[in-house]
Amino acid sequence: MARLAQTPGLTDVQRSILETVREFADREIIPNAQRLEHADEYPSDIVDGMCEMGLFGLTIDEEYGGLGESLLTYALVVEELSRGWMSVSGIVNTHFIVAYLISRHGSEEQKRSLLPRMATGEVRGAFSMSEPGCGSDVSAIRSKAVRTGDDFVLDGQKMWLTNGAYSSVVATLVRTDVGADSVYGNMTTFLLEKKPGFGETAPGLTIPGKIDKMGYKGVETTEMILDGVTVPSSAVLGGVDAGLGRGFYQMMDGIEVGRVNVAARACGISIRAFELAVAYAQQRQTFGAQLTRHQAIAFKLAEMGTKIEAAHALMVNAARLKDSGARNDVEAGMAKLLASEYCAEVVQEAFRIHGGYGYSKEYEIERLMREAPFLLIGEGTSEIQKTIISRGLLKEYKL
Numbered sequence: 001m002a003r004l005a006q007t008p009g010l011t012d013v014q015r016s017i018l019e020t021v022r023e024f025a026d027r028e029i030i031p032n033a034q035r036l037e038h039a040d041e042y043p044s045d046i047v048d049g050m051c052e053m054g055l056f057g058l059t060i061d062e063e064y065g066g067l068g069e070s071l072l073t074y075a076l077v078v079e080e081l082s083r084g085w086m087s088v089s090g091i092v093n094t095h096f097i098v099a100y101l102i103s104r105h106g107s108e109e110q111k112r113s114l115l116p117r118m119a120t121g122e123v124r125g126a127f128s129m130s131e132p133g134c135g136s137d138v139s140a141i142r143s144k145a146v147r148t149g150d151d152f153v154l155d156g157q158k159m160w161l162t163n164g165a166y167s168s169v170v171a172t173l174v175r176t177d178v179g180a181d182s183v184y185g186n187m188t189t190f191l192l193e194k195k196p197g198f199g200e201t202a203p204g205l206t207i208p209g210k211i212d213k214m215g216y217k218g219v220e221t222t223e224m225i226l227d228g229v230t231v232p233s234s235a236v237l238g239g240v241d242a243g244l245g246r247g248f249y250q251m252m253d254g255i256e257v258g259r260v261n262v263a264a265r266a267c268g269i270s271i272r273a274f275e276l277a278v279a280y281a282q283q284r285q286t287f288g289a290q291l292t293r294h295q296a297i298a299f300k301l302a303e304m305g306t307k308i309e310a311a312h313a314l315m316v317n318a319a320r321l322k323d324s325g326a327r328n329d330v331e332a333g334m335a336k337l338l339a340s341e342y343c344a345e346v347v348q349e350a351f352r353i354h355g356g357y358g359y360s361k362e363y364e365i366e367r368l369m370r371e372a373p374f375l376l377i378g379e380g381t382s383e384i385q386k387t388i389i390s391r392g393l394l395k396e397y398k399l
Contacts, residue, residue: 082268
């Protein structure tokens with residue numbers, strides 16, 4: 001076991017899970033990631049392996065067929081998966097957020113109907129807030145649901161759905177006029193069930209196709225068109241009485257979890273970039289000496305390792321806070337901010353250590369250079385994290 005990014009205080013079960021996932025990443029993910037990523041091919045065999053390990057039900061309660069593990073366990077699993085290939089962690093991330101939302105805010109009927117199938121991976125989850133005209137500005141959402149008797153009719157266009165095609169249930173935030181004073185009190189989350197695939201996957205619900213991306217390939221990112229999608233009131237997350245007008249607050253709870261996940265992804269990529277850099281620096285010679293004997297390179301490795309340790313520590317702290325039941329919006333924002341920014345820096349340093357070879361598609365660092373920038377944007381940009389952090393700190397330190 002490498003020295004970097006160790007987590008004290010883990011149980012024997014947690015250590016066993018992480019060891020299994022790490023071996024899986026070394027055996028099944030890393031040897032195939034380059035080929036699959038360059039082909040933008042969905043990693044079906046890897047996903048089947050994750051299903052067999054029970055990773056899709058990692059945090060789902062045992063009574064619903066899951067493993068009942070903590071957010072910390074999940075974050076550390078994501079770190080290991082991302083060390084192998086970030087796209088693989090993306091396949092379970094939105095699924096996990098939806099399972100968390102149902103477990104935390106769903107009705108008993110929704111839990112009994114969806115969680116057992118989500119635990120096996122039979123049903124996959126996707127998470128939808130963004131639209132073509134808005135990302136971080138959630139108040140600008142235009143998609144809406146209008147109540148007609150016992151049903152709701154949804155219209156609008158959603159954007160940037162990870163797992164948009166392979167998912168069978170999409171947690172979707174839309175506007176609902178319930179007479180609240182704030183726009184945020186007039187939003188509701190719906191659980192939209194559909195068939196996996198592209199095209200019209202439910203009456204009025206269309207997944208047009210896959211968005212071509214710079215990185216984060218293999219896992220599909222899509223749009224979702226809602227054109228008169230009619231759903232019963234039971235599709236409201238938590239039911240009408242508990243969920244109508246509460247969608248924004250439910251989604252923000254999920255986003256806090258998602259930001260811990262993004263921090264974990266960033267840690268995983270940083271660890272892999274360091275592994276590649278430190279190995280290459282010991283193999284390559286310049287001016288008659290191993291690269292590591294040049295102080296400029298040795299100092300780069302020292303800084304990279306320190307950044308990985310700092311990011312990992314913040315990520316673990318944010319996860320443990322959430323597991324304790326405490327609010328972790330500031331800590332999750334700090335973890336996401338630092339880990340994603342440091343990830344971009346660590347990957348670039350690894351790229352520089354590789355020299356010209358880093359620009360070749362034969363070398364793994366080329367892929368990491370295209371994946372790391374996504375983490376600066378996903379689950380809220382660095383600027384959004386700074387806004388959240390500063391507001392939280394000013395509230396705590398108000399004169």
